[in-house]
Amino acid sequence: MKQIITAKLKLILTPEQVEALRHTQLAYRDALNAVSQYAFDHGKTSSVTKLHKGMYAELRTRYHLPSQLACSVERQVAATYKGLWTKLKKNAEHRRAKITKKRFKGLDQPPHYVSPTVQYTYERDYTFQRDSRVSIGTLNGRISVPYQGYNKHLALIREGATIGDAKLWYDRPKKQFYLLVSLSIEMPDLTPAQLQEVVGVDVGIRYLAVTSTTTGKASFHTGKRVRHQANHYARLRKRLQKKGTRGATRRLRRIEQRERRLKLQANHTLAKQIIKQHPHTLMGLEHLTDIQERTKRRKRKRKKNGKGYEPVSAKARKTNRVYSQWSFAELHTLLSYKATLAGSLAVKVDADYTSKACPMCGHTAGANRPGKGLLFVCKQCQYCLHADLIGARNITMRTLLVWQDWARTGCLSITPDASDREAKAARLQRYAELRWSPEVTKQPPASSRRSLTASL
Structure with missing residues (x-):
């Protein structure tokens, strides 16, 4: 049995590193909105393949995203549209059953992304290093930064828990960057x-x-x-x-x-x-x-x-x-x-x-x-x-x-x-x-x- 938890890691950054991560976040958000508009204009598609063929080159040249981040943008937009299509079908069932009279309006306009959160793929966009440091990808290459976190979560990272994707999140009131890492723990099967x-x-x-x-x-x-x-x-x-x-x-x-x-x-x-x-x-x-x-x-x-x-x-x-x-x-x-x-x-x-x-x-x-x-x-x-x-x-x-x-x-x-x-x-x-x-x-x-x- 697997149990997935999220480790919240506080990144200790220099002013130059803060600026690099902030530029990466804003470019990632702009890329999300551009791909969302493209998907809306092409039949509100949720196909990752169509989005990749139509937007990958622009994401690389216009927004200067690394290859893996460009693919993450396409996958995230496709998942958003897939969820909206599911809600639309469910709303149609509810209207037929007279549970509700409201029409679902989520696909009337392209979804607009406001949060500048960046999705990273493990061992491609970020990796853990020795001495409690993590290597994170930016628009201008990798940066190595120290991190802090909950002791039990740090122990799980050191002792070999299965590490998954992560999100780079910016806490605006505290003006602090955090890396939210997905950890998969193997639990014994119960009887x-x-x-x-x-x-x-x-x-x-x-x-x-x-x-x-x-x-x-x-x-x-x-x-x-x-x-x-x-x-x-x-x-x-x-x-x-x-x-x-x-x-x-x-x-x-x-x-x-x-x-x-x-x-x-x-x-x-x-x-x-x-x-x-x-x-x-x-x-x-x-x-x-x-x-x-x-x-x-x-x-x-x-x-x-x-x-x-x-x-x-x-x-x-x-x-x-x-x-x-x-x-x-x-x-x-x-x-x-x-x-x-x-x-x-x-x-x-x-x-x-x-x-x-x-x-x-x-x-x-x-x-x-x-x-x-x-x-x-x-x-x-x-x-x-x-x-x-x-x-x-x-x-x-x-x-x-x-x-x-x-x-x-x-x-x-x-x-x-x-x-x-x-x-x-x-x-x-x-x-x-x-x-x-x-x-x-x-x-x-x-x-x-x-x-x-x-x-x-």
Whole structure:
């Protein structure tokens, strides 16, 4: 099993080296925009071969890029257009299914690159040297510079971790260059017997995460502080944008990354807490897709004065902003790679009806959550519990089912196949037969699996 991490290396540069790297960054960004315009003019192509035939000579002569950097520019633009075409096709499917009415506009204009980040290929554009030095390619040849970094990452580089591509990134507030190096670590393959516990993790906004084990042990991780800070930055941005002065623009630039760093720090801390609380576990996460479209508040159907529809209220706009900035995918990514490094394993299960299905009797209905609040009350058996804990328990049972299939067949599916509707329907039918047994909470983890298996 391979796990990829990123090592952030601080480059110690002279003023001449800073200028050389800055010129390289700007030329690379200009080349990206030129190739993007060429691809747009030639049928919005995502073919690397066509871009290479049409732009390679110009990249070498006009922008003075080395051969490998010119090829990196073409590959990066092709990957951008390929991703846009994928989003366009997905949007067409959503419009046919009436999930959304908006048309995808990403291909109406050529993508414009603003960030001057440069992509380097290992052993072609950059190489590591002795005495903590790295050789980096510029427009005028290689330069050798010393670097600093996290001790564990430096040890991995010295001890032979598989080194991949890197990105040259410039931190504008600190006026500092960093080299972000991709490292691939070989991890031992796990077996079902090595994972002593099964944990389900339900993510949300009021509570960033709620966990539950098969023995009923639960933990709540609130997101109140992060939510209030995010609302503060939203109000501050609105005031500054409305003011529109040069000073307000400078202030916006200073705070533009603060909210992102705040949420990243909160997710890092939360992921470490969950991994530390549950060592050597099979961790179940929800396979969440299209959250923004499914949770978006839309215009009311009732007409206003017979002329069009009523606009979205201020409360609905705030709700849309909160959901659009929900960083659950970042938290899932951090949990996945931290679990692998700690000897655990994270898998994803279907998220359908996890907050609507009663784990005791199996009754599934939206009315089980009155007002979509934090209280879950089953309309059939009157079972009452915290709604997020209900979701965590349903995820735990589905993850336990994955563990049992893994132990029986020897094959593990990390992510459910959402494209096969028949397979998903069969999985949902199996999930509907799961029941949470109160006796499970009185037994150790090993026997809890057998007890819960008997209640399926």
